[in-house]
Every structure is written in C-alpha cells, then in structure tokens.
Amino acid sequence: MKGIILFGHGARNAEWAEPFHRIRAAILARDPGLPVELGFLELMRPTFAEAVDGLTARGVTEIVVVPVFMAAGSHVKKDLPQMAADAMARHPGLAIELAAPVGEVPAVIDAMACHALDITGNAVAAR
Amino acid sequence: MKGIILFGHGARNAEWAEPFHRIRAAILARDPGLPVELGFLELMRPTFAEAVDGLTARGVTEIVVVPVFMAAGSHVKKDLPQMAADAMARHPGLAIELAAPVGEVPAVIDAMACHALDITGNAVAAR
Numbered sequence: 713m714k715g716i717i718l719f720g721h722g723a724r725n726a727e728w729a730e731p732f733h734r735i736r737a738a739i740l741a742r743d744p745g746l747p748v749e750l751g752f753l754e755l756m757r758p759t760f761a762e763a764v765d766g767l768t769a770r771g772v773t774e775i776v777v778v779p780v781f782m783a784a785g786s787h788v789k790k791d792l793p794q795m796a797a798d799a800m801a802r803h804p805g806l807a808i809e810l811a812a813p814v815g816e817v818p819a820v821i822d823a824m825a826c827h828a829l830d831i832t833g834n835a836v837a838a839r
Numbered sequence: 840m841k842g843i844i845l846f847g848h849g850a851r852n853a854e855w856a857e858p859f860h861r862i863r864a865a866i867l868a869r870d871p872g873l874p875v876e877l878g879f880l881e882l883m884r885p886t887f888a889e890a891v892d893g894l895t896a897r898g899v900t901e902i903v904v905v906p907v908f909m910a911a912g913s914h915v916k917k918d919l920p921q922m923a924a925d926a927m928a929r930h931p932g933l934a935i936e937l938a939a940p941v942g943e944v945p946a947v948i949d950a951m952a953c954h955a956l957d958i959t960g961n962a963v964a965a966r
Binding site: 714716718720721723725727728729730731732734735738739741742743746748776778780781782783784785811813814815816817819820821822823824825826827828829831832833 | 841843845847848850852854855856857858859861862865866868869870873875903905907908909910911912938940941942943944945946947948949950951952953954955956958959960
C-alpha cells in the first residue's frame with residue numbers, strides 16, 4: 713500500500729502548521745482512504761521518523777515524500793535524503809520516493825501567479 | 840501605478856531562486872506590463888529594499904507584497920512589516936500592502952494536494 717508524507721520544516725508556533733493540515737485535508741477530501749501524514753524536520757511533531765513509523769504501522773510499504781517547500785535548499789537536498797535512508801534502514805522492505813518540492817510544480821506556480829494578480833486587482837487583465 | 844513584490848527568504852545557492860523567477864514569469868506572461876519584482880530577506884538579491892526602490896523608480900506608488908512562504912513565521916510576521924515600514928519611511932507617498940503567505944491561499948493548497956495525489960498515482964481516484 714502507498715502512502716504520502718507531506719514534509720515540512722516546522723516552527724515554534726503551532727499555528728504555523730495550519731497550511732500543512734489544510735493540504736492533508738484537501739488530499740483526504742479527494743481520497744479519504746489514502747494514508748497521508750505530516751512529517752516535520754524540526755520543532756514540530758510528528759517528526760519525519762514518526763510519520764514513517766505511523767504509515768508503516770498501517771501497512772504502508774511505499775511512501776512518496778512531498779517536500780512542502782518553495783525551493784530545494786539543504787533541508788530538501790541533504791537532510792531529507794538522509795532521513796529517508798535512515799527510515800529505510802529501520803524498516804526493511806519499505807520503499808521511499810522523494811518528490812520535487814511543491815514550489816517547483818508548474819500548477820502550483822500558476823496558482824501562486826494567479827493569486828498575486830487577483831489580489832492586486834489585475835484579475836481581469838489576466839484573463 | 841500598482842506593483843508587486845514576490846517576497847522570498849533567500850538562500851546561498853542561486854538555483855534556489857528558480858521557482859521565484861518562474862512565478863514572476865507566469866505573472867508577466869498574463870500581464871506583461873505589470874511591474875513585478877522579486878525581493879529577498881537575506882542571502883540573495885535584489886533585497887526587499889532594492890525591489891521597493893526599483894519599483895518606485897518606475898513610478899509605482901502602491902506595492903502589494905506577496906510572501907512566497909508556506910506559512911506565516913517570524914519572517915512574515917515581524918521582519919516583513921518592519922522592512923515595509925522602513926521602505927515607506929524612505930519613500931513618502933508610497934503605500935505598501937502585505938498579503939497573506941501563498942501557502943495559506945486555498946487555490947495554492949488545492950494545487951499542492953492535487954499534485955501529491957497525481958504523483959502517487961491516485962489521480963484517477965481523485966476525480
């Protein structure tokens with residue numbers, strides 16, 4: 713069974729995680745049975761390792777990690793592959809695939825661009 | 840005249856800014872005459888102050904700042920308002936409006952959720 717981890721940085725303020733919970737809810741609204749968890753690098757829980765453990769406990773054998781980052785910095789390029797390697801070492805038979813950060817996805821870029829135009833009152837000119 | 844600043848964190852690696860350039864290009868593709876600049880908090884240029892100065896030099900009197908962040912942490916809640924206040928003090932007559940971070944925008948959240956479903960092969964179940 714496949715599952716998803718939405719990988720985020722984490723912050724001290726619990727409110728900061730709100731958009732991450734909303735992405736998870738939007739996924740579950742479309743596919744209620746899909747195993748999907750948040751997993752944070754630091755300062756918040758569940759941690760990435762806890763998210764992996766939670767998914768494997770539900771029978772997930774393939775995890776796709778979606779980095780909820782605007783761009784690929786060292787957290788995505790170095791920390792995440794190391795955490796994924798550690799998790800696979802801890803769970804023999806588990807496959808983890810690392811996707812590109814969401815900020816690189818064309819549909820996400822378009823949504824951000826359209827939003828910027830909308831809020832500046834350029835929505836009409838944009839269509 | 841209105842203009843937009845896409846406010847980003849910045850990073851050491853120039854490649855990191857690529858998604859930000861793509862958002863700017865997507866805005867200009869829809870509205871080629873719109874003054875829109877990137878403005879970074881640190882490690883990259885143009886800085887936020889340089890972006891403001893560049894826009895005002897083009898005759899912009901109202902700037903909408905779009906924080907290209909996943910969530911509102913201290914950079915969005917503290918650093919940005921301070922930089923905006925400094926910029927308005929430097930440019931009498933300039934109005935700066937601070938928008939919510941893009942990660943809180945429903946259309947952006949939906950685009951991220953759909954992407955996560957697509958890449959996990961759940962696209963069919965999602966529609």
